[in-house]
Amino acid sequence: xxxxxxxxxxxxxxxxFGDNRAVDGVDLAIRAGGVYGVLGPNGAGKTTTIKxxxxxxxxxxxxxxxxxxxxxxxxAEVRARVAMTGQxxxxxxxxxxxENLTLLARLYGYARNAARDRAxxxxxxxxxxxxxxxxVKAYSGGMRRxxxxxxxxxxxxxxxxxxxxxxxxxxxxRNQVWEIVRGLVGAGTTILLTTQYLEEADQLADRIAVxxxxxxxxxxxxxxxxxxxxxxxxxxxxxxxADREEVARLLGESLxxxxxxxxxxxxxxxxxxxxxxxxxxxxxxxERGLSISExxxxxxxxxxxxxxLTGRPADETETQDQEVPA
Amino acid sequence: MTTEATREPTRxxxxxxxxxLGAADRPPSAGALSSSFTFGWRALLKIKHVPEQLFDVxxxxxxxxxxxxxxxxxxxxxSTGDYLQYALPGILTQTVVFITMYTGLTINTDIDKxxxxxxxxxxxxxxxxxxxxxxGDTLRYCLASFMVLVVGVLIGYRAPGGFVGVLLAVLLLLxxxxxxxxxxxxxxxxxxxxxxxxxxxxxxxxxLTFISSVFAPPETMPDWLQAxxxxxxxxxxxxxxxxxxxxxxxxxxxxxxxxLSAAITAVFAPIALRLYNTKS
Numbered sequence: 001x002x003x004x005x006x007x008x009x010x011x012x013x014x015x016x017f018g019d020n021r022a023v024d025g026v027d028l029a030i031r032a033g034g035v036y037g038v039l040g041p042n043g044a045g046k047t048t049t050i051k052x053x054x055x056x057x058x059x060x061x062x063x064x065x066x067x068x069x070x071x072x073x074x075x076a077e078v079r080a081r082v083a084m085t086g087q088x089x090x091x092x093x094x095x096x097x098x099e100n101l102t103l104l105a106r107l108y109g110y111a112r113n114a115a116r117d118r119a120x121x122x123x124x125x126x127x128x129x130x131x132x133x134x135x136v137k138a139y140s141g142g143m144r145r146x147x148x149x150x151x152x153x154x155x156x157x158x159x160x161x162x163x164x165x166x167x168x169x170x171x172x173x174r175n176q177v178w179e180i181v182r183g184l185v186g187a188g189t190t191i192l193l194t195t196q197y198l199e200e201a202d203q204l205a206d207r208i209a210v211x212x213x214x215x216x217x218x219x220x221x222x223x224x225x226x227x228x229x230x231x232x233x234x235x236x237x238x239x240x241x242a243d244r245e246e247v248a249r250l251l252g253e254s255l256x257x258x259x260x261x262x263x264x265x266x267x268x269x270x271x272x273x274x275x276x277x278x279x280x281x282x283x284x285x286x287e288r289g290l291s292i293s294e295x296x297x298x299x300x301x302x303x304x305x306x307x308x309l310t311g312r313p314a315d316e317t318e319t320q321d322q323e324v325p326a
Numbered sequence: 327m328t329t330e331a332t333r334e335p336t337r338x339x340x341x342x343x344x345x346x347l348g349a350a351d352r353p354p355s356a357g358a359l360s361s362s363f364t365f366g367w368r369a370l371l372k373i374k375h376v377p378e379q380l381f382d383v384x385x386x387x388x389x390x391x392x393x394x395x396x397x398x399x400x401x402x403x404x405s406t407g408d409y410l411q412y413a414l415p416g417i418l419t420q421t422v423v424f425i426t427m428y429t430g431l432t433i434n435t436d437i438d439k440x441x442x443x444x445x446x447x448x449x450x451x452x453x454x455x456x457x458x459x460x461x462g463d464t465l466r467y468c469l470a471s472f473m474v475l476v477v478g479v480l481i482g483y484r485a486p487g488g489f490v491g492v493l494l495a496v497l498l499l500l501x502x503x504x505x506x507x508x509x510x511x512x513x514x515x516x517x518x519x520x521x522x523x524x525x526x527x528x529x530x531x532x533x534l535t536f537i538s539s540v541f542a543p544p545e546t547m548p549d550w551l552q553a554x555x556x557x558x559x560x561x562x563x564x565x566x567x568x569x570x571x572x573x574x575x576x577x578x579x580x581x582x583x584x585x586l587s588a589a590i591t592a593v594f595a596p597i598a599l600r601l602y603n604t605k606s
Binding site: 051054055056076079080082083084087090091092094099103104106108109111122124125126127150151153155183184186187189 | 341342343344345346347352353354355356360361364367368371372375376436439440441443444445446447448449450604605
């Protein structure tokens with residue numbers, strides 16, 4: 001593959017803060033186009049990696065090129081082509097939405113009136129026109145995230161870094177952000193998204209890198225990551241919890257795997273290698289007069305993937321978050 | 327996923343976003359001067375939205391002028407009127423020098439809030455954020471000077487140096503304060519929180535402005551203290567301003583202040599810019 005196909009390429013990227021190796025040899029090769037997800041818990045090194053790629057931090061080791069430009073030697077070229085949005089790259093809360101976007105448009109080179117027009121256009125596109133003259137600190141979480149993204153597309157970036165864009169958002173605002181992300185991708189922008197949410201990576205990302213302790217511990221499509229853990233699982237809930245043991249035993253026999261009794265007293269789950277065998281197994285349960293209230297067959301969730309890869313659940317945060325020293 | 331309820335509005339949003347993206351024609355990048363002025367404009371907008379930040383700038387000068395004149399004036403100079411003639415240029419100096427610490431406070435708050443990284447990720451001359459902040463500070467310095475002078479004149483100060491003398495004194499203060507601002511930028515970039523910036527700046531500014539010829543002639547101070555007062559940059563600045571305002575301009579003092587300002591800038595500006603570029 002030629003280097004030009006890659007939006008981002010890193011080799012052995014390292015960043016240390018004192019004794020803490022926040023990023024400890026990250027290798028990435030990210031194709032242009034689509035969404036690339038970087039998944040990991042707090043303190044895994046996601047934000048530090050992005051900051052280096054966005055030229056805000058100089059790496060202590062390794063190399064990184066963004067859109068073919070070296071992040072250290074050709075930082076200005078990189079900055080002219082990328083935009084960043086995230087908790088660490090926000091807007092001025094004291095200024096109004098209109099003032100913030102006008103300010104950014106001016107800095108991107110728009111003349112005075114054109115800058116204001118562009119700002120209004122963006123506010124309307126992001127459904128924020130009514131709040132144009134309100135201070136950003138008065139915006140809700142969802143509005144805040146929308147205007148942050150609007151600020152990043154004042155001029156069309158070739159590559160956009162989205163750092164945990166939906167952390168703390170309600171489902172409706174989160175869906176809006178997701179739609180915007182899909183819209184940006186449709187318009188030809190490559191997006192590098194970091195998230196702690198497996199569902200988000202699952203929904204948006206074409207490929208995913210799982211980062212833990214400053215290292216990439218797995219990489220692939222969401223399907224590949226799931227397949228690396230196991231082919232799938234069947235989840236069953238019984239109508240009467242008293243029947244659970246018997247149902248578990250029957251299913252375990254039919255599918256020839258060990259049933260897992262979950263914390264929900266009515267639920268049992270089993271790993272399956274051959275999904276077609278599940279129908280027959282459930283049929284046997286019905287023949288015995290035991291009733292099942294619901295069942296589902298699916299690939300393992302990314303939560304399970306993360307647990308399998310790191311030995312701990314994804315939402316278990318590190319005791320010290322040294323990712324972004326103040 | 328339960329997206330049914332939200333499909334309608336988000337779809338529309340999506341289409342609008344794509345339309346807005348398509349309209350993003352890229353103008354030529356802003357020049358260094360333009361981006362600096364844009365950041366200066368931001369500083370003015372912040373003053374408009376958070377006028378409280380001018381409180382210190384306007385109230386402290388008034389308080390200081392009144393307090394020092396009426397509390398110490400009689401004791402130091404025999405009469406409040408005589409003291410005012412001596413002290414007002416000093417109070418003016420002290421007030422404006424004190425306000426320089428807001429430069430550090432502003433940059434530190436920007437870092438705290440995350441705006442700093444957004445600005446640093448833009449394809450503009452990197453120092454323009456700092457230069458723009460200094461432009462905004464000019465307004466603060468001018469306003470504070472104006473307040474001190476108005477209060478001074480109201481309670482009886484008359485500048486023998488005339489309008490031109492006062493104007494030149496204020497200009498000299500601005501030059502010096504710009505150079506000192508680089509030091510506070512370093513503090514603002516280095517220190518963890520806005521509160522810590524305040525603490526650090528106070529610790530430097532209190533001795534620097536009080537152990538000087540701002541409030542009292544150094545002749546009555548012990549020798550060891552005089553030794554410090556005589557080389558204190560604030561003394562030199564204060565004497566130069568006093569000379570200009572009270573019609574005894576000393577070109578030597580003025581020259582020293584200008585050279586000193588250039589030296590402070592030459593030392594601290596590169597450090598501040600270096601820190602700014604490598605800030606993690």
